[in-house]
Amino acid sequence: MGNVLAFCEFTSSGPKSSALSNLTFARQAAAAHGGEVIALLIGPGAAAAAGAVAAFAAKVVTVEDPGLDNYLAETYAPIVARLAGEHGASVVTATATSVGKDLIPRAAALLDAGCASDISKLAAKNQFVRPILAGNAYSTVEISSPVICVTVRQSEFAPAEALGAAGAVSSAPAGAIDAAGATFDHLESQKSDRPDLGDAKVVVSGGRGMKTGENFKVLEQLADLLGAAMGASRAATDAGMVPADWQVGQTGKIVAPNLYFAVAISGAIQHLAGMKGSKTIVAINKDKEAPIFQIADYGIVGEWEKAVPELIEEIKKVKASR
Amino acid sequence: MKILVPIKRVPDPALKTKVKDGAIDLTGANWVVNPFDEYAVETALRLLENGEAGARVAGAEIVVVTIGPEDAAQQLRSALATGADRAIRVDAEDKALDAGVVVAALVQIIAAEKPDLVILGKQAVDGDANQVGQMLAGKLGWAQATFAASVELAADQKSVLVGREVDAGVEYKRIGTPGILTVDLRIVSPHSVKNNVTPATFAYPDGPRYASLKGIMAAKKKPMDVKKLSDYGVTTTPVTREVGIELPAARAAGQIVADIPTLVKKLADEAKAI
Numbered sequence: 001m002g003n004v005l006a007f008c009e010f011t012s013s014g015p016k017s018s019a020l021s022n023l024t025f026a027r028q029a030a031a032a033h034g035g036e037v038i039a040l041l042i043g044p045g046a047a048a049a050a051g052a053v054a055a056f057a058a059k060v061v062t063v064e065d066p067g068l069d070n071y072l073a074e075t076y077a078p079i080v081a082r083l084a085g086e087h088g089a090s091v092v093t094a095t096a097t098s099v100g101k102d103l104i105p106r107a108a109a110l111l112d113a114g115c116a117s118d119i120s121k122l123a124a125k126n127q128f129v130r131p132i133l134a135g136n137a138y139s140t141v142e143i144s145s146p147v148i149c150v151t152v153r154q155s156e157f158a159p160a161e162a163l164g165a166a167g168a169v170s171s172a173p174a175g176a177i178d179a180a181g182a183t184f185d186h187l188e189s190q191k192s193d194r195p196d197l198g199d200a201k202v203v204v205s206g207g208r209g210m211k212t213g214e215n216f217k218v219l220e221q222l223a224d225l226l227g228a229a230m231g232a233s234r235a236a237t238d239a240g241m242v243p244a245d246w247q248v249g250q251t252g253k254i255v256a257p258n259l260y261f262a263v264a265i266s267g268a269i270q271h272l273a274g275m276k277g278s279k280t281i282v283a284i285n286k287d288k289e290a291p292i293f294q295i296a297d298y299g300i301v302g303e304w305e306k307a308v309p310e311l312i313e314e315i316k317k318v319k320a321s322r
Numbered sequence: 323m324k325i326l327v328p329i330k331r332v333p334d335p336a337l338k339t340k341v342k343d344g345a346i347d348l349t350g351a352n353w354v355v356n357p358f359d360e361y362a363v364e365t366a367l368r369l370l371e372n373g374e375a376g377a378r379v380a381g382a383e384i385v386v387v388t389i390g391p392e393d394a395a396q397q398l399r400s401a402l403a404t405g406a407d408r409a410i411r412v413d414a415e416d417k418a419l420d421a422g423v424v425v426a427a428l429v430q431i432i433a434a435e436k437p438d439l440v441i442l443g444k445q446a447v448d449g450d451a452n453q454v455g456q457m458l459a460g461k462l463g464w465a466q467a468t469f470a471a472s473v474e475l476a477a478d479q480k481s482v483l484v485g486r487e488v489d490a491g492v493e494y495k496r497i498g499t500p501g502i503l504t505v506d507l508r509i510v511s512p513h514s515v516k517n518n519v520t521p522a523t524f525a526y527p528d529g530p531r532y533a534s535l536k537g538i539m540a541a542k543k544k545p546m547d548v549k550k551l552s553d554y555g556v557t558t559t560p561v562t563r564e565v566g567i568e569l570p571a572a573r574a575a576g577q578i579v580a581d582i583p584t585l586v587k588k589l590a591d592e593a594k595a596i
């Protein structure tokens with residue numbers, strides 16, 4: 001016991017940046033429990049990505065099988081649970097991505113483990129700090145089950161640095177695969193060259209006041225100028241102006257970039273929960289009473305139609321002068 | 323078809339969070355049905371009715387269940403008033419519960435009720451844990467479709483095709499019955515729920531329905547069983563305990579800047595953000 005099994009999402013070139021945040025937590029937990037970190041890669045390309053992941057963990061275990069080509073909680077959770085047992089894991093962890101949130105509680109049920117979701121800090125060996133009530137309070141929870149499952153809020157843990165020596169890579173069998181009647185049908189995604197919302201250093205978000213999806217074009221110009229990801233408030237995604245996966249907030253993505261632009265966003269509690277960890281917040285809103293100004297570092301009271309194009313021009317000037 | 327909808331009461335999310343004696347201060351809290359659980363009830367209603375005709379499919383039943391103290395009966399009545407058929411309240415103090423205990427109780431209720439689908443909110447907006455649906459599916463060995471933004475019941479009623487909001491977009495996953503669904507915000511959009519009964523052209527109003535006066539009156543006569551955890555043989559005890567609570571540090575007051583050139587200068591020189 002005492003080891004930490006870290007479920008890591010990966011691409012062909014290595015761990016996703018969300019996985020590196022998970023590995024940072026995994027190292028802290030392994031130190032607290034007196035064990036080592038075992039990175040677990042499941043799915044197609046796991047063996048090929050293992051070498052790059054081995055720079056970050058003492059051990060890497062890969063599981064590949066044609067039956068695992070598409071992620072399903074039903075087929076992945078039993079593997080996570082079985083390997084947690086085989087590797088003496090006291091802590092099983094993943095980043096709180098849509099996969100981690102779907103998978104880890106199911107694995108916890110199979111392990112009879114208590115589960116701490118979306119944690120922001122390891123407070124003590126079995127104690128975890130996590131935001132509750134839309135980030136309006138931080139609760140410290142103690143979990144007393146022999147195995148503990150955790151999902152980690154990416155924005156609260158810096159990406160892990162590479163270790164001096166590469167970890168040992170091995171593969172494990174998938175075992176019997178039973179999807180319990182579930183099948184992956186298809187994924188509808190909008191390809192974008194912009195960074196992922198969760199990783200971006202700069203995020204440009206628009207709200208209800210943008211009025212139409214067409215009007216987001218000017219925000220996209222600002223985003224592309226700054227290498228930013230695009231975000232939106234629930235009002236804008238609900239109105240169908242922009243894709244739902246742009247939503248920043250309690251029930252959307254949680255982001256904490258260096259710089260966050262909130263354009264024509266009033267600043268409902270649900271939205272603030274998703275972005276108030278940002279280092280610098282800029283709000284542009286024509287209503288000077290909008291709650292967003294209470295948390296913004298810099299506010300511009302004015303219409304986005306005028307402010308955003310001017311902002312783009314001014315930033316271009318500053319960039320050109322360097 | 324029979325659908326079970328577990329619901330939880332939460333303090334009104336619109337009210338300010340207060341802390342007293344190292345815990346969230348709930349004195350005088352205004353309790354409401356967790357919004358995502360309201361969406362779960364609405365999803366069940368839409369799956370089992372002709373929305374245009376306003377008529378329930380014959381033989382369909384919706385059972386709502388909560389695990390909580392006597393006051394929580396009020397939230398069950400709210401669900402009955404919008405159209406659920408009967409309710410079960412498992413009497414327990416909030417302190418005696420965590421996700422594992424709730425799941426253990428739901429497993430037993432499901433064994434007794436044998437629903438075709440269990441629909442839950444994806445998370446309760448007080449604890450924001452997002453665990454119960456997945457854990458329940460794991461314990462039962464059932465398929466799960468979490469974060470559902472759309473659901474389409476197959477003509478043979480043996481499966482549902484679920485549009486799930488994931489980080490990369492919308493993933494479509496099919497699960498057979500019996501199965502577990504947890505619902506996200508957009509499940510209550512006008513065309514999110516399809517059941518081969520409501521005409522495809524019919525648009526629901528955005529959001530969950532309100533109870534009518536007639537519905538509220540009818541709810542008073544609908545059956546509500548009150549059970550104890552021991553009635554279901556639940557001996558699971560909580561493994562999760564809150565040991566501290568704190569409010570987040572307030573952000574320092576910001577400044578309104580006069581114009582864009584000033585803003586850009588401050589972003590470059592003061593915040594060093596561009």
